[in-house]
Amino acid sequence: MSAGTLEISGLTTSYGPVTALDTVDITAERGQVTAVLGANGAGKSTLLRTISGLVRPAAGQVLLDGTDLTHAPAEAIARAGIAHVPEGRGVITELTVEENLRLGAMLGASRRRTERGLAQVYEMFPPLAQRRRHDAHVLSGGERQMLVIGRALLSGPDVLLLDEPSLGLAPRIVAQIFGLLRDLVDSDGVTVLLVEQNARSALSIADVGVVLNLGRVVARDAAAALAADDGLRHAYLGF
Amino acid sequence: MQQFLNVTLTGLGQGAVYAAFALALVLIWRSTRVVNFAQGAMAMFTTYLALTVIEGGQSYWVGLVVALVAGLVLGAVIERLVIRPVEGGPELNAVIVTLGLFVALQALAAILFGSTFRSFPAPFDLRGFTVGGVNIAFTPNSIYIIVAVVVVMLALVALFRFTDLGLKMRAAAFSQEVSRLLGVPVGRMLTLGWALAAGVGSLSGLLIAGGSLVFPAYMDAVIVYGFVAAVLGGLDSPAGAVVGGLTIGLLLSYVSGYLGSELVALAALAILVAVLLVRPQGLFARTAARRV
Numbered sequence: 001m002s003a004g005t006l007e008i009s010g011l012t013t014s015y016g017p018v019t020a021l022d023t024v025d026i027t028a029e030r031g032q033v034t035a036v037l038g039a040n041g042a043g044k045s046t047l048l049r050t051i052s053g054l055v056r057p058a059a060g061q062v063l064l065d066g067t068d069l070t071h072a073p074a075e076a077i078a079r080a081g082i083a084h085v086p087e088g089r090g091v092i093t094e095l096t097v098e099e100n101l102r103l104g105a106m107l108g109a110s111r112r113r114t115e116r117g118l119a120q121v122y123e124m125f126p127p128l129a130q131r132r133r134h135d136a137h138v139l140s141g142g143e144r145q146m147l148v149i150g151r152a153l154l155s156g157p158d159v160l161l162l163d164e165p166s167l168g169l170a171p172r173i174v175a176q177i178f179g180l181l182r183d184l185v186d187s188d189g190v191t192v193l194l195v196e197q198n199a200r201s202a203l204s205i206a207d208v209g210v211v212l213n214l215g216r217v218v219a220r221d222a223a224a225a226l227a228a229d230d231g232l233r234h235a236y237l238g239f
Numbered sequence: 240m241q242q243f244l245n246v247t248l249t250g251l252g253q254g255a256v257y258a259a260f261a262l263a264l265v266l267i268w269r270s271t272r273v274v275n276f277a278q279g280a281m282a283m284f285t286t287y288l289a290l291t292v293i294e295g296g297q298s299y300w301v302g303l304v305v306a307l308v309a310g311l312v313l314g315a316v317i318e319r320l321v322i323r324p325v326e327g328g329p330e331l332n333a334v335i336v337t338l339g340l341f342v343a344l345q346a347l348a349a350i351l352f353g354s355t356f357r358s359f360p361a362p363f364d365l366r367g368f369t370v371g372g373v374n375i376a377f378t379p380n381s382i383y384i385i386v387a388v389v390v391v392m393l394a395l396v397a398l399f400r401f402t403d404l405g406l407k408m409r410a411a412a413f414s415q416e417v418s419r420l421l422g423v424p425v426g427r428m429l430t431l432g433w434a435l436a437a438g439v440g441s442l443s444g445l446l447i448a449g450g451s452l453v454f455p456a457y458m459d460a461v462i463v464y465g466f467v468a469a470v471l472g473g474l475d476s477p478a479g480a481v482v483g484g485l486t487i488g489l490l491l492s493y494v495s496g497y498l499g500s501e502l503v504a505l506a507a508l509a510i511l512v513a514v515l516l517v518r519p520q521g522l523f524a525r526t527a528a529r530r531v
Contacts, residue, residue, distance in 0.1 A: 052420060078422035086420065094413045095406075103410050106403055107422045155421065 003065055004030035004158035004191040006051070006082070011060035013043075013050045020046040022215040023060065026193075028159065028208075033185055033192040035206035035223060037199045037237055043215040044195040045087060048161045051193075052084035053077040064159065079107055083157035087164045090148040093137035097128055097147060100136050104151030114154070121150035124180065142173040149177065153184070159191040166198045174198070178205045199237035203227040211236050245376035246496035247489065252381040254488020255388040256447045260465030261472065261480035262392070263440035268474050270412035270432040273322060273333040277340035278465070279458035281317070281437055282444025284344050285309040286453055287352045289445055290359055299362040306441045314437025318430045348455040361450030384446045391442055392481060395435070399477075408432055460504065464491065467511045473521025482522065 006028040013021040021043045028034040036044050049055040051062050053074035062070045069077050078084070083104075092100055101121060105114040122129035125146040131138060139147060145165055152160055162181075166174040182205045185192055196202035203209055206223040211232065219232055226232060233239055260278065267275045275281075288309050289302035321340060325332040363379040399405035410418045411428035418425050443465070444458055451457075468487040472479025487510065494506040514521065 054416060054419070074419035075422050075424050078420055084420045086417065090417055090420075092410055092414045092417055095409065099406055099409075102403075102406060103418075103421050103423070106407065151421070 004081075004189070005065055006159050006191055006193065007061075007063040007066075008047075008051065009061050009063075011047070011050060011062065012058045013046050013055055014058050020215050021050060021057070024212070024215070024217055026210055026217070026220075028191050028193045030158075030191045031185060031189045032207040033181065033194055033205055033223075035199075035202040035209045036193060036195045036212060037197075037202060037209055037226075038212035039236065039238070040197065041214075042212040044197075044212055045163055046215075047212070048084055048086075048163050048193070048195055051077075051161060052082060054084075078155070081156075081158035082161060083152035083155050083159070084161040085148045085152045085163060085165065087167060090151075091136045091139065091144045093135065095136060096133055097136050097139065098132040100147055101128075101132075101151050101154055104154035107155045117154045117156075121154060125150055141168045142170070142177075145169060145173075145177060149180075157190060159193065162192065162194045164195060164197060166196060166201055174201055178202075181205060199233075200227070200239045241373060241375070242496060246492050248375065248377040248381065249496075250489035250492025251485065252377075252384050252488070253492060254485035255385045256443050256484075257461070257464050257468045257488050258481045258484025259388045259391065259439055259443035259446070260461055261468035261484045262395070262477055263436040263443065264465060264469045265472070265474060265477055265480040266432055266436035266439070268469070269477075270408070270429055271318075271322065271326065271333075272330070273337065274466070274474075275436070276334070276337040276462070277317070277344060278437070278440045279444070279462035280341045280344035280348075281310065281313055282440045282461075283453070283455060283458045284348055285313065285441040286359070286444040286448050287348055290357065290448075290453060291352070293360060299360055303362075303445060306445045307438050310438040310441025311434040314440075315430050315434040317437070318433035322433070323426075345455045352455070354455055356452040356454050359448040359451060359453050365450045380450055384449070387442065387446060391439060395439070395477070398435075404431075463504070464488075464507055467507050467514070470511060471514050471521060473523040476521070476523035479521055479523030 008024060008026045011021055011024045012019065024047060026034065026036070036047060038044055046055060050057050053072055057070060060070070061068060064080055064082060067080065069080060072080070101118055102114065105117055122132070127143050128146055128150060136147060149165065165177055178201055181192060184190060194202055194206060203223045203226055209221060209223045209226040210217055211219040211226070213236055218236065219226065263278055264275060267273055285306040289306035292305045293299060293302040317340065321336055322333065325336050361380045363383045365378050365380050367374050367376050367378050399409055407423045408428045408431060410421070411423055411425045412432065415425050443461070447461060448457065464487055465484070468483035469480050471486060472483030487507070490510060491503050491506060495503050
C-alpha cells in the first residue's frame, strides 16, 4: 500500500435524527482524483467534515495508510497529512494573504522549506503574489480559492480533500484550477478527494467517480464510464 | 498653562494604565467573544499577592514578577475551568460567569487579605519633576508606568506580528474551524490568550496601585474606564484599545482638573453613551458587520 491511501468504510454520520451519511465506503488512491458527486444535501460536505474530524461519525472507520483516524481531533488529522479545503469560507479574512499561506506551512515545515513553498505558490498563482501584504478580504472569489488551495499545498499533504472548489467561479477559472489540480496529482502523487456539484468539470479531471444520494453511495465507476452513463447523469448529476 | 500641562501629563500616565487594562479586555474579547468583567478583580487579586510578597521583605520587583506570573496562571486556569464549559452556549452565560467570578474574587480577597486600606509601594519617586523652578505633576514613577506599558505593548505586537505562535493565536481567534483544519491546537491557543490578557491586566492593576491604596474594590473604577476605552477603540482592535485608553485618560483628567473630580465617573459613562450612539463600532473596528 503506497502512502496516501484513504480508506473509508461503513461511515455513518447523523445530525440529531437525520442521517446525513449512511454506511459509506470509499477508497481513494494515491496519484488519483476521486470525485464525489451528487445533488445538494447528498452528504458530500458531511463526508469531508467527518473525514477531517470536524464532525464525529456514529459508526464506521477512516484509515490513512492503515492508521485509524476515526476519532482523532481535527488538528491531529491535519497533522497526519490530510488537508481539508472547506467550501467558500476557508479564508481567514482578517489575516493577510501571506499570513494565511504561512499558517498552512506551519505543520512542521522548516523555515527554508516554507520560503521555497511560498515562492512556488506565488508562481502558481500570480494574483496572490501581487496581494501578499493585503488583508485576504480584498481577494475575489477565484483568488480566495487559489489561496485556500495554495495554503493546503503548503502543508505538504498526502491527501487533499476539496469541497466545491468550483463554487461561484467563472468557467475559465474553474478550468484553470482543475487543470492545476490534475498536474499536481500527476507530478506529486497526492491523493485527491474532490467533492463537486459541477459533475461535468469534476469528471473531466477525475480518475474515479462516486455518486452520493441522500447519504448513500448509489454508483461508483471509472470517471469516463460515469460521464458516459446517460441514465445516471440525468438521475443524479444534472447534465 | 501650568495647570494644562499638569492635567495633560497626569492624564497620559492614567491613560497608559487604562490602555493596558483595555488591551487585556480586547485580547479576551477577540479570541473568545467574552467581555471579562472579572479582569479587574483578577488584577486586584494578583496585586495583593505582590503586596504580600513585598511586605514579607522582598523587593518591589520580586512583587512585580509574582503578580505577572500569578496573572498568567490565573488567566489560564480560569479559561480552562470556568470559561471553557460555557463556551459555545448563549453569550449571556459567559457574562454571568465572569460577573460571578468578579464577586467571588473580591470576597475571597477580603477574607484572605482583609478589607482595610493598605498602602502599596511605588518603585520610583512620587515627587514631581521641577521645570524652570516650577513643580509639575509628572513624576519618575509616571515615567516608569508609561515605559512599562509601552514595553509590554511592543512585546505583544512583536509576538502577534512576527512569530508563528502569534500568528496561530490570531488565526485561532478569528476562525476556530479553519485553524483546526490547519493543525492549530485551538484550545491551547485560547488558554494562552487568556493567560497573556490576565498578565497584562495584572500589570495594570499593579501600576495603578503603586504609591496608592489597595482594597478589594480598588479596581472597580478602572474596570469602567478600561471598558469605555476598549469600546471607544472598537473592542476588536488592540491598537484601538491603546488609543482609547490614552484618550479616556486625557479626557477624564481634563474633567477632573477643570470641572471637578466628582464628575469623573459621570463623564466616563457619558463618553460611553456618546460612543455607542455616534459610532457603536468604535474608532478602529475593521468592519461594522463583525460586531455582535
